[in-house]
Amino acid sequence: MKLSTEQFKHDFEERLTSKFAIELAKAGAQEKYGALSSVVKNYYSSIWAADNHYKDESNKKQAYYFSIEFLPGKMLKSNLLNLGILDTVREGLSDLGIDLDEIALEEPDMAIGNGGLGRLASCFMDSAASTGLPLNGNGIRYRYGLFKQKIVDGFQVELPDSWLDNGNPWEVRRYDKAVEVCFGGEVWLEDDGEGHFIPHYQNQERVLAVPYDTPMVGFENTTVNNMCLWRSEVPKDLDLRFQNLEYMNQTAMLSSELYPNDSDYNGQLLRLKQEYFFVSAGLQRILHHYKATKQAPITHISDFISVHINDTHPALCVAEFMRLLIDEYRITWERAWNITVKVMSYTNHTILSEALEKWPEEMVKSLLPRLYQIIIEIDRRRTAELLPKVGAKLVHSTRIVKDGQIHMAHLAIIGSHSTNGVAKLHSDLLKDVELHDFYLIYPERFNNKTNGIADRRWSQIANEPLSKVLDETIGKKWRSDLKELKLLESYKEDDATLQRLQEAKYEDKVKLAKLIEERNGIVVNPTALFDVQVKRLHAYKRQLLNVFHIMKLYFEIKENPTADRTARVHIFGAKAAPGYHYAKAIIKCINEIARLINNDPDIGDQLKVVFLENYNVSLAEVIIPAANVGEQISLASKEASGTSNMKFMLNGALTIGTLDGANIEIFEAAGYENGFVFGLTKDEVYDYYKNSNYNSRDIYEQNPLVHRILDAFVDGTIPNISAEGQQIFDSLTTYNDEYFVLRDFNDYVRAQEALEKCYQDQKAWTQAALMNIANAGHFSSDRTIREYADDIWHIKAKK
Structure with a gap:
């Protein structure tokens, strides 16, 4: 966007006054950060609205990236860089006696991830927007990040990472897009006389899922994608008799803590509830939006929607999508399954057995009774179909339900059209060793996608001294196309360049x-x-x-x-x-x-x-x-x-x-x-x-x-x-x-x-x-x- 230093200074001082009723000379660091983030949000809001309109009107296919972790870090400088106004804002603030780097320290890390998995998801969000690709994130708005680590007498001590204490200026709460997610209770099917079995529920635990949308601003373009993070709340119409303290605490816990301790049954149950919570909420929102904006019948949804399962945590996408298609949209099983496989894709991120999730069969049955029925039926039908084709050994080794456990990686592979590893060696290991039996059955589904990083953050934002050397040596095209760095090779013998590096x-x-x-x-x-x-x-x-x-x-x-x-x-x-x-x-x-x-x-x-x-x-x-x-x-x-x-x-x-x-x-x-x-x-x-x-x-x-x-x-x-x-x-x-x-x-x-x-x-x-x-x-x-x-x-x- 085009922005003059003078215009920015005017906007900043005006926002400081309107938002905090304070003049610049008396403003504290947190107030300056609040005013600055508000101004930046205003700059991209019209681009965001226009891009949302374009996506709805163009009818182009969109992808949705389901991940239990996102690790964006701080977003102020990233948004400034991607809007093309980082230098302008830095200069304008300097004119006002303010150091941008000091103001940026006021922003808490949006650290709702553990490490590589969440950081990769955030890199993908940045890159998709920056390459103009319509990719939207879907996860949980944790009240607390992983944890804040303190070292006391050499020991790690975990403290709450309450990153939302001062709010999150980048997000927009969308209460009108809230959906309900239900747990437990009893479910039975009744024939409606027209060949459909209709599920009936009683004694379910109801939770309201409220979406908070955070824009993912593309680098110097007109794409602004959406990262939707869900917060768990008590439904407003819930009978007061059920609104006891335990229920309210359990509801809050769903979006409270990233990776609760799963060393006991209750911890495992909470993790499983979290996984279903954001999967169900995300898929419901996708289907509601599809119905509201598309003329095509729901049976054509694979032409417009792709859902990606990032590691095994969102693997319930397969069964939940089947539930919604069959129960809510009355689609036949065979057709619903065909649609689901076309829509779903899965990335495997590990061969470590501890990270390949398996849930006790009885836990899934009691917490998610309808999904349990669907998973059992997926497993039964697949077994019946494959037994005469590939034999008992291969079928048994790749069952979703076996030995009293439900294998989430198996569900994700069977219920999707693509399974990829994240480096060539890893993908080869999946095919040749760890998932070899699946590869024998579905060779066409396996592929490799070597990971990458959001280079703008890790060079232009994180390393301005090096970025300046690169600009002076090979020009600035590398900032939008990293392959241009290859030009640097011709300076390998140039002493002046080596000295600057x-x-x-x-x-x-x-x-x-x-x-x-x-x-x-x-x-x-x-x-x-x-x-x-x-x-x-x-x-x-x-x-x-x-x-x-x-x-x-x-x-x-x-x-x-x-x-x-x-x-x-x-x-x-x-x-x-x-x-x-x-x-x-x-x-x-x-x-x-x-x-x-x-x-x-x-x-x-x-x-x-x-x-x-x-x-x-x-x-x-x-x-x-x-x-x-x-x-x-x-x-x-x-x-x-x-x-x-x-x-x-x-x-x-x-x-x-x-x-x-x-x-x-x-x-x-x-x-x-x-x-x-x-x-x-x-x-x-x-x-x-x-x-x-x-x-x-x-x-x-x-x-x-x-x-x-x-x-x-x-x-x-x-x-x-x-x-x-x-x-x-x-x-x-x-x-x-x-x-x-x-x-x-x-x-x-x-x-x-x-x-x-x-x-x-x-x-x-x-x-x-x-x-x-x-x-x-x-x-x-x-x-x-x-x-x-x-x-x-x-x-x-x-x-």
Whole structure:
């Protein structure tokens, strides 16, 4: 949009007065942020309205992305950038004596996600709008985000993340679009005499689902898509006799907390209720909108609507869509099933069994009695159809209902026309190993869509110093088409460009160093090598490998403090799930190791360890641009894709990683010589599984360095971790090291030594960084979302 600095200043001051009845000189930071966000919302509201009208009138097909997580982070700068007014607003605020960056600090992170799954969903929302594709989000408006992490005496402590305390200026409550979602009770079918079985219900628990719409503004275009998040409320017409405190609390809990603890039955029940809540509400709204805006009969809905199931949490979409078509629209079973399969598509995000949801059959039967009937019938009909075609073995292994459980991934695969993995290795594993029996039955449904990132946020917003260098070197076309970064390759031997890249990286490192000092009280040297591992804390991501290498460095410095070596700063950011005690033990150990090393006068500036608490999108936007090295060290075959690896690559960090997930494609794109590969391959991992011949105790006994490092966890070398250190020691020796940490340690050390040697040659290092940046274009979520649009959803971009 076109906006002058003078017009913006007028709009801002006018809004400050009208919204808060205060003049600029007396306004506080929160009031300034409120006025600014209100002005920005006003700028895009007419574009949003026009685009909604265009979508209804054009009759073009739209897609709906169902995800239990969305992790947008802060939206102020993203909206300013996408509207094309970031520089204008920054300049206008500066004229008024206001720093945009300081005002942006007032915005809470919209952190209603756990990690990669939710961040990917938000990247897709950004990219779809920016490429003109009609993709709408559907999720839950959690009152509290995952949790706010505090580190107290080295331990993770979880506090509520009440991100809505001051409201959310970007959302619009749509009470007129509210729908009811019902749970429990009894259901029976009666023949209406015309061949239809009509369901009748009694004693159901009624919940009102109220949508809150948040606009997803496209980059310098006229597309504004919608992210609908649902809030649970008590229906206004509910009999007062039923409005007791317990019912009201249960209703509020549905949209209160992301991933409630599911370690007991009640926690599992709440999770299942949440999943059905947003699935049912979202599908009802889609069908209501279709009926109100389309002339075509409901039987043609697959020509206009595509529904995407992001991981297994929304898998009930399949059964709920069948319920609505059969019960509400009186469509025959066979026709309803054909429509459902055409409408639905599914992304698998993991091969970890713990994340492939299975619900107790009796729980589903009591909570969702009508859906249970439908799921049983889907399973029965499919079994009868396939038995003579593929045989009992394949049918049984792919049943939706078996062993007293309902398998949600099976429901999603069977009830959709497309199942994709999120990196080539992951998709191959699904076809060849984890979902092989499904692949034998439905080979045409399987495909790969390698993940990507919303590069505008992770470059133009998060890394302005680097963005400026790119503008000056290759022009500005890269800002709208990341493939243009390829032009940077021709500057690999240009010393002036390499120098500017080094200066931009140093500026980013100074910014992070300042934040570390403010938050942790640790002074770090910006010229040191910044080695970064930021991601969810999980054993398969192997933060322990990194920790063990740090202990190796610590021992070496203690033995020879005056030796010439590369100064290092190791930076961690990670949250552990509240009930994941092993991961929390690792966090405690990292913090105690940091305390040991950072306070040892023998170590000085040669080695620092920093754990930054409450890792989130905003913190990532400071950490990732400053990284020299990105740690992507999961056990091969366990990380479906990863997206932090792509963010590091785009920001000129070199990857040290295994041949896992999208790492492989990153190494191939940047050149294997511009990263550091180590560790077991996927085939070697599966050989260990097949032969059961891994013995971690032997490594502990035979490798003196491993022996010394592990003993440090139990002999008092690392203070204050008697219980946690023993837990880690036992997991790696007595319980045979599930993720092969000890097996990969020597090769990891080798890769780290090669990395350190390369860093000592700053020209060679910067050339490798340049090659990573230049080849990051493939990992834009713009590319990924176009592939989904073309191959799966069959939606077209707005011209």
